[in-house]
Amino acid sequence: MNRHTIPLGRILGIPIGLDYSWFLIFGLITWTMAVGYYPAEFKNWPVVQYWIVAAMTAIMLFVSILLHELGHSVVAMYYKIRVKSITLFIFGGISQIVTEPTTATAQFWISIAGPAVSFALAGIFFLLQTIFTGFVPLMALVKYLVFINIVIGLFNLIPGFPLDGGGIFRAVVWGITHNRRRATLIAANLGRFIAYFFIILGVWQMFTGNFINGMWIAFIGWFLENAATGQVRQLVVHDMIAGHRVSQAMNRQFTAIPADTPLQSLVDDHILGSGSRSFVVMRSNEAVGLLTLRHVKEVPRSKWPTTTSAQAMIPIERTKRVVPDAKLWTALEEMDRDGVNQLPVMVGGEIKGMLSREDVITFLRTLQELGT
Numbered sequence: 001m002n003r004h005t006i007p008l009g010r011i012l013g014i015p016i017g018l019d020y021s022w023f024l025i026f027g028l029i030t031w032t033m034a035v036g037y038y039p040a041e042f043k044n045w046p047v048v049q050y051w052i053v054a055a056m057t058a059i060m061l062f063v064s065i066l067l068h069e070l071g072h073s074v075v076a077m078y079y080k081i082r083v084k085s086i087t088l089f090i091f092g093g094i095s096q097i098v099t100e101p102t103t104a105t106a107q108f109w110i111s112i113a114g115p116a117v118s119f120a121l122a123g124i125f126f127l128l129q130t131i132f133t134g135f136v137p138l139m140a141l142v143k144y145l146v147f148i149n150i151v152i153g154l155f156n157l158i159p160g161f162p163l164d165g166g167g168i169f170r171a172v173v174w175g176i177t178h179n180r181r182r183a184t185l186i187a188a189n190l191g192r193f194i195a196y197f198f199i200i201l202g203v204w205q206m207f208t209g210n211f212i213n214g215m216w217i218a219f220i221g222w223f224l225e226n227a228a229t230g231q232v233r234q235l236v237v238h239d240m241i242a243g244h245r246v247s248q249a250m251n252r253q254f255t256a257i258p259a260d261t262p263l264q265s266l267v268d269d270h271i272l273g274s275g276s277r278s279f280v281v282m283r284s285n286e287a288v289g290l291l292t293l294r295h296v297k298e299v300p301r302s303k304w305p306t307t308t309s310a311q312a313m314i315p316i317e318r319t320k321r322v323v324p325d326a327k328l329w330t331a332l333e334e335m336d337r338d339g340v341n342q343l344p345v346m347v348g349g350e351i352k353g354m355l356s357r358e359d360v361i362t363f364l365r366t367l368q369e370l371g372t
Contacts, residue, residue, distance in 0.1 A: 005087055014073055016066070019089035029058040033144075042140055053137050057144055064121055064149050065093040068156075071117035072097070072110055072164075079106040082337060091223050092152075098337040104174035104183075111167030118153035122146050160191030162227035184235055191228035195221045238329055240367050241360070246331050247324035249363035250345045250353040259283040259310035263296055266309060271296070278342045280351055281313045287351050289313030290344055321346045322355060332360055 005017035033054035038045070045053075066088060072095045073083040084096040101107040125145040132138040159169040166187045174183035202218025205211075241249075255276045257266060270276050271293065281289040291313040299307050321344050322331045331343060335357060342356035 011070060011086075012074065012077070014070075014083050015085040017085055017087045019087055021090035022062070022088050025090045026058050026062070029061065030054045033057050037144070038140065042136065045137075049137060053141055057141055060141065060145055061148055062088050062093070064118065064145065064152065067121060068114045068118050068152060069093040069095045071113035075110045075113040076101075079110065081106075081110075084337075084339065091220065099333060100180075104171045104180075107167055107174060108171035111164045111171060114164050115153040115156050118149045118156070122149035122153065125149065158194060159187075160194040160224070160228065161188045161231050162191060162224065163194075166191050166228075181235060181239075184231060188228045188231040188235070191231070192225055195223075195225035195228055197221070198224060237364065240364055241328045241332075244328045244363070245324065246322050246326045246328055246345055246355055249328055249359050250324065250355040251359050252353040254278075254280055254351070254354045256280045256282045256287075257291070257309055259288060259308065259313075261309045263299060263304040263307045263309065263312060266291075267296065267304065278354060278356065279309070280344070280354075281309045283310070287316055287344075287349070289315050290319045292342065294341075316344075316349075319344055323347060324352055328360065328363070331355055332357075 005019050008016040008018055010016065030051070031054075034051045038050045038053060066086065069086045073086060076083055076095070076097050079101060081101065082098045084098050086093060086095050097110070101110055122145075125142045128142045129139055129146070132142060156164040157168070159165040161167070161170065161184075169190065170183045170187035173186055174180050177183060198221025199218050200221075202214045202216070202221055205214030205217060207214075255270060255274075255278075257270070257279045259281050266279070270279065277293045279291045280287050281291050289310065291309050295312050295314065296304075299312050320334060320338050320340060322334065324345055324347065335341065335343060342354055342359075344351050345353045345355055
């Protein structure tokens with residue numbers, strides 16, 4: 001979870017978060033339903049009832065989206081793929097699945113699970129309509145939830161990355177060609193084409209009098225285009241560093257500090273003085289831990305003068321690490337999976353260097369300059 005996300009708890013061990021942008025879309029949906037949809041469909045309700053049912057609709061919409069994302073996550077976990085978090089935000093929800101599926105079959109079932117949940121929810125809400133027939137507000141709510149879950153399911157089946165349909169399409173191409181890279185590139189480029197269609201459609205609607213709907217369609221297209229482009233960029237990065245080892249990109253010049261160094265001295269002399277962000281904590285010429293800027297920030301500023309590096313560090317035995325001969329792409333995936341920005345490079349118990357995301361970026365720039 002990042003600082004823009006409100007933690008809501010865990011489901012099946014998966015952290016659930018609410019991005020601040022959610023409040024904007026929650027308010028917009030509530031307002032739209034309270035002054036537009038419900039008054040048009042159901043006459044003579046008290047004004048407060050329109051707003052209460054509208055707010056319940058917005059909440060249940062995002063519950064539906066959360067269950068949709070949990071569908072992806074549960075199947076991913078079945079295939080032993082870790083799910084880092086699920087976040088609800090302005091465009092819906094996203095499951096942060098740490099690593100790529102290793103087979104076309106896994107990709108297919110993970111992708112199709114979300115729409116399957118949405119269609120199942122539509123069926124459940126359809127059955128609930130008969131139960132709530134005598135209570136109009138609840139009947140109105142579940143009637144809308146039938147419609148919106150069908151829309152969510154169908155929209156996500158559009159065959160272009162990053163939508164679920166793009167994942168399904170990628171799995172099919174992958175299964176036929178036995179080439180994951182080619183399948184990803186085809187699905188991502190199809191996703192970009194679909195995104196441009198949404199952007200053009202949105203702009204056209206904006207200039208033909210339907211400004212609000214057109215703006216949202218264009219925004220959705222922009223979001224899809226960015227996500228699809230990100231997939232292509234990830235492929236390019238993978239191709240560039242494929243075959244390269246950690247030893248080629250790591251920084252052999254790392255900063256070692258005594259275990260009794262106060263955090264205030266660390267900040268003044270090293271972090272502010274040299275811009276260093278990670279440190280190897282030493283005791284009697286032996287590495288005992290790793291200390292990063294994030295660990296420093298976790299300690300209240302008022303306690304920096306009295307808190308030592310050893311007290312704030314993560315012990316070396318609990319530190320994620322790589323060996324110099326490890327594949328560079330694998331190390332980058334480990335950083336993403338574990339949510340860290342650097343890894344110590346170790347042989348046995350000895351630290352040979354540090355590998356950070358910045359080191360990988362610098363290595364990529366060098367490869368580009370060399371034209372390799």
